[in-house]
Amino acid sequence: MYHGCDHVVAVETMPELFNVLPPSQALEVLRKHVTPRPESEVVPADQALGRVLATDLTATEALPAFPRSNMDGYAVRAQDTFGAAESLPAYLSVVGEAPMGRAPTVQVAQGQAALCYTGGMVPEGADAVVMVEQTQEVRPDAIEVLRPVAPGENVVQPGEDIRPGDLLLPKGRRLRAQDIGGLMAMGVTQVAVARRPRVAIVSTGDEVVPPTARPGPGQVRDINSYTVAALVEQAGGAPLRFGIVPDDLATLLAAARKALAEADALVISAGSSVSTRDMTANVISRLGAPGVLVHGVSLRPGKPTVLAMCDGKPVVGLPGNPVSAMVVFDLFVTPLIGWLSGENASRTERTVVARLTRNIASAPGREDYVPVRLVRENGQVCAEPLFGKSNLIFTLVRADGLVKVALDKSGLYAGETVEVRVW
Amino acid sequence: MYHGCDHVVAVETMPELFNVLPPSQALEVLRKHVTPRPESEVVPADQALGRVLATDLTATEALPAFPRSNMDGYAVRAQDTFGAAESLPAYLSVVGEAPMGRAPTVQVAQGQAALCYTGGMVPEGADAVVMVEQTQEVRPDAIEVLRPVAPGENVVQPGEDIRPGDLLLPKGRRLRAQDIGGLMAMGVTQVAVARRPRVAIVSTGDEVVPPTARPGPGQVRDINSYTVAALVEQAGGAPLRFGIVPDDLATLLAAARKALAEADALVISAGSSVSTRDMTANVISRLGAPGVLVHGVSLRPGKPTVLAMCDGKPVVGLPGNPVSAMVVFDLFVTPLIGWLSGENASRTERTVVARLTRNIASAPGREDYVPVRLVRENGQVCAEPLFGKSNLIFTLVRADGLVKVALDKSGLYAGETVEVRVW
Numbered sequence: 010m011y012h013g014c015d016h017v018v019a020v021e022t023m024p025e026l027f028n029v030l031p032p033s034q035a036l037e038v039l040r041k042h043v044t045p046r047p048e049s050e051v052v053p054a055d056q057a058l059g060r061v062l063a064t065d066l067t068a069t070e071a072l073p074a075f076p077r078s079n080m081d082g083y084a085v086r087a088q089d090t091f092g093a094a095e096s097l098p099a100y101l102s103v104v105g106e107a108p109m110g111r112a113p114t115v116q117v118a119q120g121q122a123a124l125c126y127t128g129g130m131v132p133e134g135a136d137a138v139v140m141v142e143q144t145q146e147v148r149p150d151a152i153e154v155l156r157p158v159a160p161g162e163n164v165v166q167p168g169e170d171i172r173p174g175d176l177l178l179p180k181g182r183r184l185r186a187q188d189i190g191g192l193m194a195m196g197v198t199q200v201a202v203a204r205r206p207r208v209a210i211v212s213t214g215d216e217v218v219p220p221t222a223r224p225g226p227g228q229v230r231d232i233n234s235y236t237v238a239a240l241v242e243q244a245g246g247a248p249l250r251f252g253i254v255p256d257d258l259a260t261l262l263a264a265a266r267k268a269l270a271e272a273d274a275l276v277i278s279a280g281s282s283v284s285t286r287d288m289t290a291n292v293i294s295r296l297g298a299p300g301v302l303v304h305g306v307s308l309r310p311g312k313p314t315v316l317a318m319c320d321g322k323p324v325v326g327l328p329g330n331p332v333s334a335m336v337v338f339d340l341f342v343t344p345l346i347g348w349l350s351g352e353n354a355s356r357t358e359r360t361v362v363a364r365l366t367r368n369i370a371s372a373p374g375r376e377d378y379v380p381v382r383l384v385r386e387n388g389q390v391c392a393e394p395l396f397g398k399s400n401l402i403f404t405l406v407r408a409d410g411l412v413k414v415a416l417d418k419s420g421l422y423a424g425e426t427v428e429v430r431v432w
Numbered sequence: 433m434y435h436g437c438d439h440v441v442a443v444e445t446m447p448e449l450f451n452v453l454p455p456s457q458a459l460e461v462l463r464k465h466v467t468p469r470p471e472s473e474v475v476p477a478d479q480a481l482g483r484v485l486a487t488d489l490t491a492t493e494a495l496p497a498f499p500r501s502n503m504d505g506y507a508v509r510a511q512d513t514f515g516a517a518e519s520l521p522a523y524l525s526v527v528g529e530a531p532m533g534r535a536p537t538v539q540v541a542q543g544q545a546a547l548c549y550t551g552g553m554v555p556e557g558a559d560a561v562v563m564v565e566q567t568q569e570v571r572p573d574a575i576e577v578l579r580p581v582a583p584g585e586n587v588v589q590p591g592e593d594i595r596p597g598d599l600l601l602p603k604g605r606r607l608r609a610q611d612i613g614g615l616m617a618m619g620v621t622q623v624a625v626a627r628r629p630r631v632a633i634v635s636t637g638d639e640v641v642p643p644t645a646r647p648g649p650g651q652v653r654d655i656n657s658y659t660v661a662a663l664v665e666q667a668g669g670a671p672l673r674f675g676i677v678p679d680d681l682a683t684l685l686a687a688a689r690k691a692l693a694e695a696d697a698l699v700i701s702a703g704s705s706v707s708t709r710d711m712t713a714n715v716i717s718r719l720g721a722p723g724v725l726v727h728g729v730s731l732r733p734g735k736p737t738v739l740a741m742c743d744g745k746p747v748v749g750l751p752g753n754p755v756s757a758m759v760v761f762d763l764f765v766t767p768l769i770g771w772l773s774g775e776n777a778s779r780t781e782r783t784v785v786a787r788l789t790r791n792i793a794s795a796p797g798r799e800d801y802v803p804v805r806l807v808r809e810n811g812q813v814c815a816e817p818l819f820g821k822s823n824l825i826f827t828l829v830r831a832d833g834l835v836k837v838a839l840d841k842s843g844l845y846a847g848e849t850v851e852v853r854v855w
Contacts, residue, residue, distance in 0.1 A: 054643075058662045072826070075649060081706045109679070109705060110639035112649035128639055128704035128752070130650040170824040178829065185855060186666060187828035190659035190754055193643040194652075194825045216533035216551055220477075220616040226498060226535035227553040229617075236613035239481045243609060256532070281551035282532060283504045329551065331613055359782035359854055401593040402617045403495070405610035406601065431782055432608060 029305035031416055032340050032376050035316060038302050039341065042318040045351040047203035054192045057184050059245055060202035061350040066177040071168035072194055076131040078107075080163045083122040083144055083152060084135035087160040098145075098153035107132050122152055131164050138163035171195075181353025183245070205247040206349035208342070209272035210234045211264055212253045213289060214280025214329065219253065232402050233278040233334050237327065240338050241276075244346040256285050262292045265324075269296060273349055274323045276342060279313075281329035286313050289326045293317045296324055307375045307416070311337040323349075331402045335432065336378045336411065360428035361410065363392035369421045371414040380408035381429055392429050408432075452728035454839055455763050455799050458739060461725050462764065465741040468774040470626035477615045480607050482668055483625035484773040489600040494591035495617060499554040501530075503586045506545040506567055506575060507558035510583040521568075521576035530555050545575055554587050561586035594618075604776025606668070628670040629772035631765070632695035633657045634687055635676045636712060637703030637752065642676065655825050656701040656757050660750065663761050664699075667769040679708050685715045688747075692719060696772055697746045699765060702736075704752035709736050712749045716740045719747055730798045730839070734760040746772075754825045758855065759801045759834065783851035784833065786815035792844045794837040803831035804852055815852050831855075 030038065049063035078084065085101060093099035105115030107125040115123045117134035125131060125138060137158040144152045171177065177195055178188055184202075192200060212234040220230045231253055238248035249272055254264040261277075269275045275296075279289040294300045297320030306314045310333035315326030323345055327334045344355060363383060371377040381392040395408055410431040414421055421427060453461065472486035501507065508524060516522035528538030530548040538546045540557035548554060548561060560581040567575045594600065600618055601611055607625075615623060635657040643653045654676055661671035672695055677687040684700075692698045698719075702712040717723045720743030729737045733756035738749030746768055750757045767778060786806060794800040804815040818831055833854040837844055844850060 055658055055661065058665055072824075073652070074647060108650070109637070109703070109708075110648075110650050126705035126707065128637070128652070165824070170826045186659045186662035187754065187758060187825070187831075187855070189662045190655040191825050191829040193658045194655045196643055196646070196653060198643050214532070214551070220619055220621050223619070224497060225533075227531070227533050229496070229551070230619060232613040232617045235478050235616045236609045238478065239609035239612045242481055280532070282549035284549065285532075331610065335610060359784060361782060362785060362851065401495075401588070402610070402614050403593045406614040408610075428785065432610070 029307055029312075030303055031307050035303045035306045035314070036341060036344060039316045039318075039323065039345065040348060042299070042302060043323055043345065043348045044321070045348055047206070047349065047351045049201045050204050051199050051201050054189055054198050054200050057189060057192075057200050057202055058186065060184055060200075060205075061245070061352050062178055062180055062182045062184065063201040063203050063351065065180045066192075066195075066197065066200070068171045068173055068175045068177045068195060070195060071172050072170040073165055073167055075112075075167060077165040078125045078127060078129050078131050078138045078163060079165055080138050080140045081126050082138045082141045082163065083154070084117055084125045084131045084138050085122045085154065085158065086117060086119060086135060087137040087158050087162065089120060090137075090139065090154045090157040093154045093157045095155045098155050099157075100147070101152055101154060103150045103152055122154075136160045136164070179353060181351050183347075183350075183352050203350040205245060206274060206346050207249055207272040208241045208246045208346065209249045209251055209268035209275045210237050210241070210278065211251045211261075211268050211275065212278045213256055213261055213285055214253070215256045217253045217280065232331055233327065233329070236331060237276055237278055237334065237338060240335070240342070241346065244343045245350060246346040256280055256288060258288055258292065261288065262295060265292050265296060269319065269322055269324065272322075274325070274345060276325050276327055276338075278327045278334060279329045286326070286329070290315050293319070293324050293326055296320070297322070306337075308336070308340070309371075309375055309377050311340070311378075314341065316341060331405050332380060335405060339411075339430070339432070358430060361390060361431050363390040363427055363429050365412065365421055365423055365425045365427050366391050366393045367423050369394055369412065369414055371418060371420045373417055373419050376416050377414035378411040379414070380404055381410060381412050382407060383409040383429065383431075392427055452730055452735075453726055454730050458726045458729045458737070459764060459767060462739045462741075462746065462768065463771060465722070465725060466746055466768065466771045467744070468771055470629070470772065470774045472624045473627050474622050474624050477612055477621050477623050480612060480615075480623050480625055481609065483607055483623075483628075484668070484775050485601055485603055485605045485607065486624040486626050486774065488603045489615075489618075489620065489623070491594045491596055491598045491600045491618060493618060494595050495593040496588050496590055498535075498590055500588045501548045501550060501552050501554050501561045501586065502588055503561050503563045504549050505561045505564045505586065506577075507540055507548045507554045507561050508545045508577065508581065509540060509542060509558060510560040510581050510585065512543060513560075513562065513577045513580040516577045516580045518578045521578050522580075523570070524575055524577060526573045526575055545577075559583045559587070602776060604774050606770075606773075606775055626773040628668060629697060629769050630672055630695040631664045631669045631769065632672045632674055632691035632698045633660050633664070633701065634674045634684075634691050634698065635701045636679055636684055636708055637676070638679045640676045640703065655754055656750065656752070659754060660699055660701055660757065660761060663758070663765070664769065667766045668773060669769040679703055679711060681711055681715065684711065685718055688715050688719055692742065692745055692747065695745075697748070697768060698742075699748050699750055701750045701757060702752045709749075709752065713738050716742070716747050716749055719743070720745070729760075731759070731763070732794075732798055732800050734763070734801075737764065739764060754828050755803060758828060762834075762853070762855070781853060784813060784854050786813040786850055786852050788835065788844055788846055788848045788850050789814050789816045790846050792817055792835065792837055794841060794843045796840055796842050799839050800837035801834040802837070803827055804833060804835050805830060806832040806852065806854075815850055
């Protein structure tokens with residue numbers, strides 16, 4: 010617990026662990042401490058794209074609800090076509106037509122056929138559909154069938170798509186366009202989804218001024234809290250920016266407490282100097298129990314990452330430079346927002362396969378992420394490493410994505426095929 | 433021009449071309465006809481994520497604006513450290529500290545050093561920074577430097593990130609989180625972006641009823657116009673749903689005209705029967721010059737796709753079944769929305785590399801897309817083809833993405849490494 014704001018005392022009692030863990034282990038430590046307790050809200054299904062389902066949804070109807078033709082053609086009794094061939098067609102009399110959108114009034118008996126359309130209901134008595142291309146009209150009321158069909162051929166059976174009681178969509182599914190189609194198919198026009206996790210963002214740094222300010226000597230505009238807010242939005246969270254807080258323990262602690270109280274998680278974008286970073290870790294350790302879980306990750310850029318749980322709410326200390334902040338956000342905060350939403354699957358990492366144009370040096374025991382530009386050369390996608398200093402925002406603006414050098418590798422060679430995380 | 437609504441006359445005068453083109457050629461035909469004339473609007477930069485820049489933006493300031501330290505350490509004259517080693521350190525007197533966020537008052541002369549922090553301004557006189565780890569304090573006002581630094585080492589020079597007059601961000605850039613950071617860094621808090629292209633969506637089909645209705649015998653709920661609306665939103669457009677129109681030439685034509693007049697592009701989601709599809713193509717051919725450009729693509733599913741330009745506005749006829757509609761949307765409508773927004777680069781196709789679990793048969797001369805589920809087996813990502821009938825919406829709901837079988841291939845083998853377009 011925090012009992013004062015004296016800077017010296019604070020540093021002496023700092024209960025940090027300084028575990029430098031590989032990124033995957035650090036993520037696992039954080040995950041174990043996060044309990045998704047998302048509040049839910051009901052939204053119209055056609056506005057639920059990207060939201061996370063709060064409950065399992067069960068099918069209440071069969072789809073299709075009726076035997077449905079899969080082709081334009083003739084509904085028949087399959088057995089009437091057995092043995093049919095171009096040289097010996099089956100002769101059937103056409104007794105009518107199955108209309109679209111209504112129950113057919115016609116029935117199909119032995120030796121009979123009824124015209125029907127893709128998506129239409131197959132008339133009673135028929136158990137298969139012959140494609141129109143495999144028939145020929147011999148009279149307006151008679152056809153020859155040139156090929157046999159099996160029972161059920163070209164017919165979608167009731168319940169073949171989904172049956173009552175089947176799981177329509179699972180709790181925790183982040184809804185995609187086709188999922189919304191699936192909801193509509195079942196007549197579900199309102200759904201309970203997790204409220205977007207509110208992620209508070211606090212920036213620190215005595216050198217940081219708002220984007221609207223004209224920076225004086227030694228000052229820079231706030232970049233990270235806006236980049237982070239956009240990343241929170243992209244990950245499905247609701248960003249709450251709490252502005253820039255000076256590098257002062259008591260002030261930062263008060264601001265962090267207030268921000269965390271109003272949100273489901275807190276991201277502190279630290280200033281760039283080591284002392285500010287240490288102060289950030291110190292503040293985080295005072296926000297609640299159990300406090301700092303991970304301080305330092307074997308990751309470049311991004312080593313000084315802080316992961317914490319404070320009285321049930323996750324807190325992340327992001328490194329100050331923009332590239333590090335993005336890498337760390339991608340690795341830790343994006344999954345965190347998924348967990349807080351109750352998302353049931355980790356997002357599949359989408360990548361572009363490319364040929365590396367230059368060697369990348371790394372060190373075993375550390376995961377490296379190098380910004381790259383994607384360029385097309387002779388129809389091949391190539392990844393060109395950008396070896397800019399990682400504190401340059403325009404390195405990020407020029408980059409199309411990141412190449413990862415795995416923990417056990419000492420580098421990657423020019424010409425290698427690599428997967429680029431596009432951002 | 434359209435002079436009547438007699439169904440028979442309409443079919444006879446249908447001016448369609450019936451070019452069955454490979455998907456890439458069909459896309460190119462459409463692209464040649466699309467002229468982006470996006471209207472622009474000014475939005476706050478922190479709300480511009482995913483929007484497309486309407487103008488080139490030029491840097492008005494240098495970044496950094498001052499020589500900035502890249503490390504916590506001591507600002508020095510590099511030549512004072514030449515030849516320094518652990519066995520023969522360079523001895524420097526510490527004359528003060530460069531504060532964060534202000535211009536240093538201290539100057540560094542020969543034989544002197546000043547404490548400075550990452551992100552801080554390097555004091556006058558100094559031309560390099562020695563990392564604190566490569567020094568040792570011998571007295572409160574003196575250090576030993578254990579390693580030489582080169583001039584400029586650990587210092588980011590003014591303008592090294594970006595210089596006044598440099599291109600900040602190009603017209604046509606779809607803004608990402610880091611681009612918003614770049615805008616803020618330059619103090620740009622308002623930006624002109626392309627208005628989201630309005631995409632009208634009309635559904636046809638006598639069998640189709642709204643999701644709120646209880647379908648009667650032979651009826652199905654509208655799925656595609658909701659799936660399509662969500663896909664339009666995802667692609668950066670503004671969907672306008674115009675409801676369900678009966679399969680009647682005059683009614684559909686009137687509805688399509690009204691929808692196109694109010695939008696920048698029109699998508700008609702056709703009913704599933706061949707006659708409805710033909711009527712859709714017929715209607716599109718009457719909406720304006722030059723009319724239908726492509727009718728039929730060598731693609732499965734998605735062959736009956738219609739691509740058209742009608743008096744300057746693109747019109748796409750989507751096949752009726754859900755899987756086809758999604759594949760065709762992905763291949764044609766997503767890029768179209770980018771062009772209409774003035775986007776300057778085609779989106780990189782993001783995929784997941786996976787091992788195919790079963791053979792997929794195809795036919796050379798046709799591009800096939802097969803829905804797959806992604807499963808993890810022994811730490812490897814595997815793609816499991818879902819050979820469902822393509823008119824089943826829940827095939828889509830169960831799928832994680834699509835595997836493409838290229839035009840020149842007759843199939844893919846189990847065990848092959850494939851790229852899955854995740855959706």
